[in-house]
Structures are given as C-alpha cells and as structure tokens.
Amino acid sequence: xxxxxxxxxxxxxxxxxxxxxxxxxxxxxxxxxxxxxxxxxxxxxxxxxxxxxxxxxxxxxxxxxxxxxxxxxxxxxxxxxxxxxxxxxxxxxxxxxxxxxxxxxxxxxxxxxxxxxxxxxxxxxxxxxxxxxxxxxxxxxxxxxxxxxxxxxxxxxxxxxxxxxxxxxxxxxxxxxxxxxxxxxxxxxxxxxxxxxxxxxxxxxxxxxxxxxxxxxxxxxxxxxxxxxxxxxxxxxxxxxxxxxxxxxxxxxxxxxxxxxxxxxxxxxxxxxxxxxxxxxxxxxxxxxxxxxxxxxxxxxxxxxxxxxxxxxxxxxxxxxxxxxxxxxxxxxxxxxxxxxxxxxx
Numbered sequence: 001x002x003x004x005x006x007x008x009x010x011x012x013x014x015x016x017x018x019x020x021x022x023x024x025x026x027x028x029x030x031x032x033x034x035x036x037x038x039x040x041x042x043x044x045x046x047x048x049x050x051x052x053x054x055x056x057x058x059x060x061x062x063x064x065x066x067x068x069x070x071x072x073x074x075x076x077x078x079x080x081x082x083x084x085x086x087x088x089x090x091x092x093x094x095x096x097x098x099x100x101x102x103x104x105x106x107x108x109x110x111x112x113x114x115x116x117x118x119x120x121x122x123x124x125x126x127x128x129x130x131x132x133x134x135x136x137x138x139x140x141x142x143x144x145x146x147x148x149x150x151x152x153x154x155x156x157x158x159x160x161x162x163x164x165x166x167x168x169x170x171x172x173x174x175x176x177x178x179x180x181x182x183x184x185x186x187x188x189x190x191x192x193x194x195x196x197x198x199x200x201x202x203x204x205x206x207x208x209x210x211x212x213x214x215x216x217x218x219x220x221x222x223x224x225x226x227x228x229x230x231x232x233x234x235x236x237x238x239x240x241x242x243x244x245x246x247x248x249x250x251x252x253x254x255x256x257x258x259x260x261x262x263x264x265x266x267x268x269x270x271x272x273x274x275x276x277x278x279x280x281x282x283x284x285x286x287x288x289x290x291x292x293x294x295x296x297x298x299x300x301x302x303x304x305x306x307x308x309x310x311x312x313x314x315x316x317x318x319x320x321x322x323x324x325x326x327x328x329x330x331x332x333x334x335x336x337x338x339x340x341x342x343x344x345x346x
Contacts, residue, residue, distance in 0.1 A: 042262050043126045043133070044109040047089070051102055055091040065090065066153065070141065073150040084141060087156040101161070108164040116171060117246070124266060127258050131250035136163045136214035143210040158204055162211030166191050170219055170228060170242060222248040 040048070057063040067080070070087035074080050091098040117128035140159045148154060173188035185193060191212060198208050220227045222245050231240030250258070255266050 040106075040110055041113040041126050041129075043130050044106060044113050047109055048102065048106045050086075051089045051091055051105070054086060054089050055098055055102075058090065059093060069153045069155050070144065071151065071153045072141075072145050076150070085137070087154060088137060088160040090155050090157055101157070105157075105161055105164065108168050112164060112167055112171075116167065124264065126262070127250050127255060127266060128246075130258055131254055132167075132218060134254065135218055136211070139214035139217065140207075140210045143213070144207075147206060147210075154207070156207060158198070159207040159211035159214075162191070162194065162208040163215045165194055166212045166215040167219065170215075173228070173242070218248065219245075222246065 037045070054063075054068060058065045058068065068083065068086040068090060070083050075083050091101050112132075113126055113129040117125040117132070137156075137160075140156060140163070144152075144154055144156070169187045169190050173186065175187045176184055177187055177190065179185050179190065179193050183193070195205065195208055195212075197203070199205055216227055216229070219241065223241055223243070224247050225231070225241040228241035231237070231242075252267065252270075255270070258264070259266060
C-alpha cells in the first residue's frame with residue numbers, strides 16, 4: 001500500500017532533476033487489518049467471524065449444511081441447540097453473492113451497534129444490540145415453527161437481513177441512498193425495494209416478512225409507541241415511533257450471559273448506578289435531566305459515503321434528532337456519581 005506524507009511547502013527539497021521529494025514530512029500511519037478489525041464492535045465482530053467460518057466450512061464440505069439449518073424437531077429430539085443460531089449465519093454458496101451479503105449484513109450490524117442504542121444504562125451499546133438480536137431471532141423462530149411446522153429445514157439469513165434493514169430504515173428514513181449502487185431512494189423505502197427484489201428473484205417472502213415484523217415490534221417496545229407506520233397513517237408527529245428510544249432494555253439474566261461471553265462488569269455498574277440513583281432523588285436510569293438536541297450532522301453519514309451495499313448521497317434537515325444521547329446521559333451519570341462520592345459537597 002502507498003504511504004501518505006504530510007508535506008509543508010517550506011520543507012520540500014528539490015532533487016537534482018528538479019522534482020520535489022517528501023523530505024522529512026510526517027508519515028501518517030496506514031490502517032492495518034488488525035486495527036480495522038479491532039475497531040469493529042464485539043457483537044458485530046462475532047457475527048462476521050461466525051458467518052465467515054460457517055460458510056467456509058460448508059463450502060469446503062467439511063460440515064454438512066444439514067446440521068446447521070433450522071429444523072425444530074431436530075432441536076427438540078437431539079438437543080441440537082446450535083441450529084437456533086447457525087441458521088441465521090449461513091451465506092450463499094456463490095462466492096460473489098456471499099461476499100456481498102456478508103458486507104451488507106456486517107455494515108448494518110456495525111452501524112446499529114454503534115449508533116442505534118445510544119442510550120444504554122450499562123455504558124455499553126453492545127448489550128442492548130445483543131438483546132435486540134436475541135429478541136428478533138426468538139420472534140422469527142417462533143413464527144417459523146407456527147407457519148412451517150417442526151419438520152421444515154430453513155435457512156434464516158433472509159429474515160436476519162430483513163430485520164437489520166428495517167431497523168436501519170427507521171433510523172435513517174430521510175437519508176437518500178442508492179439501492180445496490182444504482183437507484184436513488186430514501187431509506188424508508190429501502191425495505192420495500194428489498195422485498196420486491198426478493199419476490200422477483202424467488203426469495204422467501206414469508207421469512208422476510210417475519211424479519212420485518214420482528215424489527216418493527218421491537219421498535220414499538222423500544223419507543224413505547226405503535227411505530228412509525230401507525231404514526232404515518234394516523235397523521236401523528238413525524239418523529240412518532242422513531243424517537244425517543246432506549247425504553248426496552250436487556251434483563252439481568254441476559255446481561256450475565258453477555259458478561260460470560262464477552263467479559264465486563266456491567267451488572268456491578270448497574271447496581272452502582274441504581275444505588276446512586278436512589279440516593280439522588282430516584283432519577284430513572286437511561287434518562288437525562290437536561291434535554292439535549294443533536295444537530296443533523298450526528299444522524300448523517302456524509303455525502304456519497306458507502307454504507308452496507310448502498311451509497312449515501314446526502315440528507316435533508318429531517319433527520320431524526322435524538323433527545324437522549326449517550327454522551328449527555330453518561331456526563332449526567334458521571335456528575336451524579338462524583339457528587340455522591342463527595343458527601344461534604346452535598
């Protein structure tokens with residue numbers, strides 16, 4: 001890869017041939033695969049890694065794909081619990097299709113884990129993102145058992161993709177993107193186009209609808225509303241069902257499981273925050289006493305930025321403004337903790 005130099009005009013040196021050379025300019029560090037991999041949040045990194053491993057093993061015929069697809073009677077009869085999760089992580093056998101789908105799913109997962117769950121009482125958005133995935137996967141599996149029965153083998157990657165797409169579309173409804181780099185469309189119409197493409201090319205529309213439904217129901221619970229579709233039909237406020245979020249948190253048993261897999265001491269932090277909250281007037285966790293409004297730049301991704309298989313062109317001023325930012329919540333909680341640690345100042 002090329003090295004990039006920062007060169008001041010006054011520090012340029014002329015070669016004997018009259019050409020300028022970098023001289024003693026500052027050399028900027030080139031990003032490596034290791035640094036980029038570490039910058040991916042933990043849950044998304046795990047998803048990308050498992051998708052790559054499972055698809056490679058099945059493509060090389062080291063593992064029969066029949067042992068990885070979802071089939072509820074096999075789960076019950078032979079305790080093959082891994083089928084509940086591996087069925088969401090199987091990519092197409094075609095190499096190009098697999099790479100494209102891995103990029104799309106990985107990009108959306110990273111975006112949601114970093115930006116969707118900004119309000120987290122655990123000081124980690126990854127916990128709420130993992131709970132989001134658990135809730136949606138449970139909903140999809142339940143729907144598959146009801147619709148297809150116990151004996152139908154299913155690959156659920158399509159439903160997983162639809163789930164992430166709808167949640168992204170709700171958060172970025174007024175962001176203009178290019179559908180597969182070709183057709184300019186607003187984010188709120190992206191799920192409709194995805195469903196249309198699945199219908200034309202023979203995709204499983206039932207699984208896609210299950211994915212959309214799981215994401216929509218989670219959004220309703222997370223915003224304590226009936227969702228943006230109802231808001232549009234009932235002519236509610238344009239942010240109805242979009243903000244504020246952060247009202248559907250992971251339970252304690254789920255946090256314990258997350259700590260077991262990824263480490264951390266989030267339960268201890270949660271108990272400390274509860275005790276501080278109790279001593280300081282009972283302010284609800286995950287909220288802020290001050291109302292903070294973000295600028296539209298916090299919800300946009302720049303002009304013509306590549307994101308998850310589509311290209312953003314820019315956005316208007318109707319980008320959702322989060323009333324509850326992680327930064328404001330954390331600053332408020334930090335100041336509260338400092339006041340509690342100094343009783344003489346209270």
